[in-house]
Amino acid sequence: MPLSDEFEKVLQTIRSNEASYARIAVIGQPGAGKSTLINRLVGKKVAKTGQGTDTTLDAMEYEYELQKIVELPGYGTALFRFDDWKERFRPQQYDLFIYVFGGKFSSEDDALFDNLIEWNAERRRPMFLVRNKSHDLDGDQRAAIVRDIRNRSKSEERLYFVDCRYNEGIKELHAAVMRTDFARVWRDRIATAYRSARKEYLENSRQPAKGEIGFYCKTAAVNGINPIVGVDVAVDLGIYFKMFGAIRNRYGIDHGDLKLYALPIAKKLLELVTKEGLMILLKNVAGKATARTVLKYIPFAGQAAAAALSYKMAEYAGETYEEDCYAFASGVMDDLIERKVAELMDGGVTNEFN
Ligand SMILES: Nc1nc2c(ncn2[C@@H]2O[C@H](COP(=O)(O)OP(=O)(O)O)[C@@H](O)[C@H]2O)c(=O)[nH]1
């Protein structure tokens, strides 16, 4: 099983951790195009769109990889007062707000938007104002809308013109969102969740990997066949190769991974599975395991000393290999999560639908 499968499991752990998600709220009046915008941002049709889809007064939550994007109904003043709205939708749970309007800023927009701005003044969550359905607006009209908004809300929120039907301005909006503090918050959350998921995976692999070392050490102790050149002791190299394979397996590292991920440690792990590489290690080990002193007595002490040396050598080789596998797997995971986050940061707008 390749490490990419292990990484999928790590991702799964992150996904199952509610705290790792960034939460984006999309707010606006019915018909403004919130659902359509969500679909555009996500790059897939996840939200129902069209007239009359906004009759429910529930928050609609959509998962988009490690973000949750949530459509919140706006409110007619007759329906909700802001305090009720706050209580119902708990805006404090969101990291970022996108306020969508599709035409003239209505008095309902005014009320909700002003309240929201005021509420956010001390929280300072990034807030985006999005004028949807803006395909046909010329420069003068856009300038007038900007002036109008500034007069009404006296706000300094970023204003973006997009058009969901013609898919205009979506990439820019997404990029702008990712340039805010929001992205940092989001990355921090993933990083925290990732670290604990990685630890779980590594520790879960380490225990059985150590078990393999124990097993093969005993096997090595009762098997001495191939003499090591330059070291006057015999070991069964096959046992070492099997042990290394078993350790790699416990981490989910397959042979392809060692070639695929060009980490310096991969080179070392690859060398150790060749006879020459293993010989170098073993000669080294023989020295380290106070081989020379033990070796001197082998003819006298006989089997027992030879077995002890074989055991020590296998143990040292196994531990070395296990530590390297641990470091390698950890490095690969770091690499994969970085790539995943980078992909999510510039992605999102794949346009599978129209
Ligand atoms: N012309 C045009 N229509 C749009 C645009 N975005 C959404 N719509 C339409 O506006 C209607 C309401 O959109 P929807 O996303 O359901 O709005 P919501 O109620 O805010 O979720 C739908 O019929 C959409 O097809 C746009 O950029 N241009």
Ligand SMILES: [Mg+2]
């Ligand atoms: Mg909707």
